[in-house]
Amino acid sequence: MRQAANIGSRKWMMLLAGAILAAGVAVVVLPMVYMISTALKPNGALYEYPPRFFPSRQEITLENxxxxxxxxxxxxxxxxxxxxxxxxxxxxxxxxxxxxxxxxxxxxxxxxxxxxxxxxxxxxxxxxxxxxxxxxxxxxxxxxxxxxxxxxxxxxxxxxxxxxxxxxxxxxxxxxxxxxxxxxxxxxxxxxxxxxxxxxxxxxxxxxxxxxxxxxxxxxxxxxxxxxxxxxxxxxxxxxxxxxxxxxxxxxxxxxxxxxxxxxxxxxxxxxxxxxxxxxxxxxx
Structure with missing residues (x-):
């Protein structure tokens, strides 16, 4: 019983550590992704509603x-x-x-x-x-x-x-x-x-x-x-x-x-x- 409990606690700790790591990666990476995606959008598309994180294929441009x-x-x-x-x-x-x-x-x-x-x-x-x-x-x-x-x-x-x-x-x-x-x-x-x-x-x-x-x-x-x-x-x-x-x-x-x-x-x-x-x-x- 103790071994099963220890294994279960380790799995929860690993899941918690993975969730914290994923959240940290998201905090670091998402602003970079948003910056690149915005640079590939036309200037007018930035003010559209509802806003979109990624541009569509038709919107992608290198004009900027x-x-x-x-x-x-x-x-x-x-x-x-x-x-x-x-x-x-x-x-x-x-x-x-x-x-x-x-x-x-x-x-x-x-x-x-x-x-x-x-x-x-x-x-x-x-x-x-x-x-x-x-x-x-x-x-x-x-x-x-x-x-x-x-x-x-x-x-x-x-x-x-x-x-x-x-x-x-x-x-x-x-x-x-x-x-x-x-x-x-x-x-x-x-x-x-x-x-x-x-x-x-x-x-x-x-x-x-x-x-x-x-x-x-x-x-x-x-x-x-x-x-x-x-x-x-x-x-x-x-x-x-x-x-x-x-x-x-x-x-x-x-x-x-x-x-x-x-x-x-x-x-x-x-x-x-x-x-x-x-x-x-x-x-x-």
Whole structure:
């Protein structure tokens, strides 16, 4: 009787876990499906009653995508986002990996305070710093300039990147460092030929988050950039809201779908490092 009761309770637990998992998948997937289905509808079909989640075969059209791809400013905005995001990823990877190497491998006065301060900055929301950041951007003459976004994005992602990469560096055996020193190599040799290659999964995993942060950031870019030719994709998407006295949701969702392609490409190319990098970085440090 007890075995039957245990088997029955396990089945109910499995059913409950499956239901919770299905609900979680629906919450994540359905908005994406709705966005794609709306992008494939004519603009007028969005306001029909009763509303339909999926368009009919006769309604499916690529007109929204043709309109977006035919806009010259889309190519410009896409290029701006790509430049900002790629530069942010490369710059943050270089700075964070070097900083993580120094904190993990060397003992110096203030080391614990420095790392604690880095962790502390992770809990400060970026939007709360817009006013002082804007004053700094004015003094640096970075307002309404594309390169004015990059240093601030790098500063935002360095604390998290350093925290994650430090854990990965600490998992690298110190004996490899000592062997390099014995062979006549210096600190830069250890960093370039030992730490960076073996920390590549950790760097790749945080680079996904850094790319996503720079690619989809809106408040700071909208504050600093005023020129249409220098705007990034999130600002371009917001530009369709309220145009012609109403929002053309077909164009909005078509542009949103196109903006997801680079994110998916980056994630798919780095996914083999993703789980390994997160696991190793969260255990150490």
């Amino acid at each position: 995508f043709r309109y977006i791809l035919g806009q010259k400013k889309f190519i410009t905005n896409f290029f701006n986002s790509a430049v900002v995001s790629v530069t942010t990823v490369l710059g943050s990877a270089a700075v964070a990996s070097a900083l993580a190497f120094c904190i993990a491998r060397f003992r110096f006065p203030g080391r614990t305070f420095l790392f604690s301060f880095i962790i502390l900055t992770m809990i400060i929301p970026g939007t709360t710093m817009i006013v002082p950041q804007y004053e700094l951007a004015v003094r640096l003459r970075a307002v309404n300039r594309l390169w004015g976004l990059i240093p601030f994005y790098i500063a935002w992602v360095i604390p998290y990147s350093t925290f994650m990469i430090k854990g990965f560096v600490e998992s690298v055996p110190k004996e490899l460092d000592e062997a390099t020193y014995i062979d006549g190599g210096g600190v830069l040799t250890v960093y370039r030929h030992v730490i960076l290659p073996l920390s590549k999964p950790g760097i790749a995993s945080v680079s996904i988050f850094n790319f996503l942060t720079a690619w989809e950031e809106f408040p700071w870019a909208n504050t600093v950039i005023n020129d249409d030719a220098k705007r990034t994709l999130p600002i371009a998407i917001s530009g369709f809201f309220g145009q012609h006295q109403f929002t053309q949701w077909g164009y909005v969702f078509a542009l949103s779908v196109l903006s997801l392609i680079p994110i998916l490409a980056v994630f798919l190319s780095c996914q083999r490092f993703f789980v390994e990098g997160l696991t190793a970085g969260s255990v150490k440090g």
